Amino acid sequence: MLLNPLTLHLPKSSLEAAKLYKELEDSKVLAGGTFLLNSMKLLKTKGTKTARNILSLGHLEDLKGVSFQNDTLTIKTMTRINELFESPLLNGHLRILHTVCRNISTNPIRNMATVGGNLTCRYTWTEMGAVMIALDANMHFLGPDGKEDIVTAENFFKNGARCEKLFTHVTIKVNSHARCSYRRVRKTLHVDIPMLAVCVKTDLIGKQWYNSRVGINNGVAFAQRDHLLEEFLNKSFSSADLGKEALEHLTTAIYDTRSSDYKQHIFRVSLKSAIEEICQ
Amino acid sequence: MSVNLTINKKQYSLELKGNETLLEVLRDKLSMTGTKTACQETECGTCTVMINGKAVLSCITLAANVQGDEITTIEGLAQGDVLHPVQQAYVDCGSVQCGFCIPGMIMSSVALLEKKPEPTQEEIEYALDGNICRCAGYPKIFQAVREAGKKMKNSVIASEAKQSL
Numbered sequence: 001m002l003l004n005p006l007t008l009h010l011p012k013s014s015l016e017a018a019k020l021y022k023e024l025e026d027s028k029v030l031a032g033g034t035f036l037l038n039s040m041k042l043l044k045t046k047g048t049k050t051a052r053n054i055l056s057l058g059h060l061e062d063l064k065g066v067s068f069q070n071d072t073l074t075i076k077t078m079t080r081i082n083e084l085f086e087s088p089l090l091n092g093h094l095r096i097l098h099t100v101c102r103n104i105s106t107n108p109i110r111n112m113a114t115v116g117g118n119l120t121c122r123y124t125w126t127e128m129g130a131v132m133i134a135l136d137a138n139m140h141f142l143g144p145d146g147k148e149d150i151v152t153a154e155n156f157f158k159n160g161a162r163c164e165k166l167f168t169h170v171t172i173k174v175n176s177h178a179r180c181s182y183r184r185v186r187k188t189l190h191v192d193i194p195m196l197a198v199c200v201k202t203d204l205i206g207k208q209w210y211n212s213r214v215g216i217n218n219g220v221a222f223a224q225r226d227h228l229l230e231e232f233l234n235k236s237f238s239s240a241d242l243g244k245e246a247l248e249h250l251t252t253a254i255y256d257t258r259s260s261d262y263k264q265h266i267f268r269v270s271l272k273s274a275i276e277e278i279c280q
Numbered sequence: 281m282s283v284n285l286t287i288n289k290k291q292y293s294l295e296l297k298g299n300e301t302l303l304e305v306l307r308d309k310l311s312m313t314g315t316k317t318a319c320q321e322t323e324c325g326t327c328t329v330m331i332n333g334k335a336v337l338s339c340i341t342l343a344a345n346v347q348g349d350e351i352t353t354i355e356g357l358a359q360g361d362v363l364h365p366v367q368q369a370y371v372d373c374g375s376v377q378c379g380f381c382i383p384g385m386i387m388s389s390v391a392l393l394e395k396k397p398e399p400t401q402e403e404i405e406y407a408l409d410g411n412i413c414r415c416a417g418y419p420k421i422f423q424a425v426r427e428a429g430k431k432m433k434n435s436v437i438a439s440e441a442k443q444s445l
Contacts, residue, residue: 001297001299002339004299006299007298008281008342010345030345033340037301037340038322041321041340042321054298056345106410107335109337111335112336112337
């Protein structure tokens with residue numbers, strides 16, 4: 001067997017899943033399985049214990065799908081990466097999610113992996129976090145009593161990406177001024193682990209930048225914001241030199257964590273290029 | 281636990297443990313060894329099967345978790361002695377070298393062509409990016425996908441014309 005013995009739980013509704021999530025000890029939630037089952041196999045080969053209870057959300061229809069209503073995009077937790085990639089609802093600056101999905105791993109993985117799994121698997125190098133922070137997304141959690149908690153993506157990752165309750169969906173508010181750009185660099189040509197991901201979003205009115213948000217994933221810590229850079233961008237106008245000037249206003253600690261010179265250089269190239277794309 | 285699986289349009293009632301992967305069930309319990317096992321950590325794509333028309337990796341799919349889904353393996357493609365157009369195209373184009381990656385490649389190709397019979401080169405590469413060929417025979421594999429797509433499209437047109445007569 002590739003996996004240690006386990007009990008598979010197949011709840012019939014998201015509320016039942018939320019209750020089981022609270023009740024079950026030594027448990028893990030199974031969304032797409034691309035992180036969880038792979039890591040459980042790896043831990044087994046190392047002789048390490050793995051979760052005894054697996055709570056599968058695979059057949060919960062109410063946790064699947066993408067919708068758009070009242071200027072808000074809703075992505076349910078069990079939406080597969082390729083389903084989001086193919087969604088016709090990714091218009092305007094949300095088109096950036098199309099680019100993000102396109103760059104995630106390989107096709108069979110994109111067919112299996114879910115948005116919820118990517119955001120909550122607690123691997124520091126998953127790419128959705130930085131984008132959700134930049135898009136000012138809200139994450140919705142369902143408790144065993146049926147009550148919903150809403151947490152911003154920024155706070156979720158600031159608090160260590162821990163899920164006390166069942167993650168059900170993410171919502172993103174849309175406005176017509178928003179512009180967005182995303183860059184992702186993989187570790188090597190053959191190892192598809194993102195070394196870094198940066199996402200810059202701003203509300204562009206005329207040439208003035210407002211409400212800028214910069215989501216950074218340095219691959220070492222959970223995704224975070226660069227407030228210093230945002231502050232600079234919010235006083236700025238689009239120009240040919242903005243990308244270059246912005247590099248003087250980085251929160252260096254975010255980019256220097258365990259970084260090689262090469263990685264720091266790539267970060268700067270990526271940010272410059274992302275900002276220049278919005279300026280064009 | 282008792283599990284009912286639909287594989288290649290046939291029903292199988294099996295007594296499975298929660299930790300059995302679809303790959304293990306296919307190969308070890310049902311002797312469907314066309315689905316290959318290699319890296320077992322989602323890197324190589326040799327274990328690719330189709331679930332509800334989408335290419336997925338059976339090495340990280342729990343068998344008990346795919347009850348009610350339509351599972352298609354490489355064994356389910358040919359109709360008796362007649363190969364599936366994609367299989368035939370792989371033969372005709374000489375796309376097979378050592379052959380180990382081919383069942384996975386074919387499953388990914390079928391999933392693509394059923395959705396998009398005339399894919400662009402970019403779309404072919406996107407669909408097959410999870411399948412690694414150690415012999416590096418990609419150009420002929422891509423050629424086979426294009427050829428199969430044409431045949432599949434022509435056969436659809438022919439059957440539609442036949443129906444309208």
